[in-house]
Amino acid sequence: MSEAKHPLSQRDFAGYRGNPPNPRWPNGARVAVSLVVNFEEGSEFSINDGDANNEAIYEVVHQLKGPDSCIDGHFEYGTRAAWWRIMDLFDAHGVKVTVSSCGRAVERSPELARDAIARGHEVSAHGWRWQSHADMDEASEREVIAKTVAAIERVTGQRPVGWHTRSATSPNTRRLLVEDGGFLYDSDAYNDDLPYYHEVSGKQHLVLPYAFDTNDMQYYNAGRFSGQDFADYVIDAFEWLTRESDTSPKMMSIGLHLRMIGRPGRIGALDRILAHIAGNSAAWIAPRAAIARHWKEVVPAEK
Template sequence: MAQAIAESEWDICAHGWRWIEHYKLDPETETDHIAKAHASILASTGKAPQGWYCRYAPSERTRELVAGHGGYLYDSDAYNDDLPYWTEVAGKAHLVMPYTMVNNDAKFLAGDVFSSKDFSDFLIDGFEVLAAEADRVPRMMSIGLHSRIIGHPGRVAALVRFLDHLKDRDDVWICRREDIARHWMAEQPFRAGA
């Protein structure tokens, strides 16, 4: 898996060093785990993760520790918006790339959807609404995918149908979160107090 990631252009987001709750960690251990997650992914794949997103929930200091690490471009420990936004952390600009569980293949595990058709229809409907709104305001659609979930033939068919729906459109940018973050930084640079 690490070799496949190393040879790909996949987006790598650190999800934690171990499968634990960050909000239960003391500051020193959490700092250590954030650094170890970064180092482990870099050592395994040859690519540093650009984003951070806690499993479960972050602690009240996770964002500050991630920003202080210096190796992460953004964090996604937020469900409070549909577009990236800037915040100040310890007096420095920090980009937040909000995440959503709405368009996430975890719906298969939660029982929200059973068939790939249900999931692809849900994604297509969501996309069409956002595309219509994008005539007036910027829109971003995040789709959370996990190899252990979407990677089954009967489930990946949903992703194939969704991508087929988009393939002939010239008003769509299919990209990684890292690409969105870099675009946002270039087009919407941080402004103190804004």
């Protein structure tokens, strides 16, 4: 896939045109499953932290223009209680995941990022603050990327090789990631069930698409969305992709957030999902960096 398919647009509606490559996932797996834990707590906007406004997207309906200890507390729950519940569950099922981490969250709770590394998970980059990059100027965005990488590397001892922007990117984001030179992949796409290469500044850059539907943010979007609803939806998606993979292996992303899935009434959904998928020979559960490295080895970019 190239940067421009038409002089008026950079969009690509064709993709693999119904003929995707076979990535030959390890051990004959049919679906590569990527569990992504978004570690954002402490990077959200909060007047109590000196910001001009509070984070506006969450389950709390009543939002204040001044300091809001209520919404602050919901985010704090993620690092105080939910982290340990989620990570212990991953250990119980023997799965490794990607912890998509905002630099400021890592800086404020470094013990959590180190815990992720100690348990064998990938720590990738999710921006400095939990914010869109859509309106950032190039110089500011370059600084944000460098600052995020430096914070994660300083705390964990490992440089992040993956990037995901909160929602919309700027026109410069992907080019800046490529220019940085240290990124194996980005996840700033929602347009496919398989990784693909995208030409950026004459280089073939790997994109691992993400997903919002198999994502626990649906608890926010649908107030009566139960744990069983979420488990059923994710398992249904996995089963359908497995069915399609008779002829075309696929990749599946499951997006999680500490303050969402980590609640006692919701963690059971993740337990049911893992019980169904982790013991299934059709699944290869792996961090995104491992999926990216495998893809590059088996499906090399065109010259």
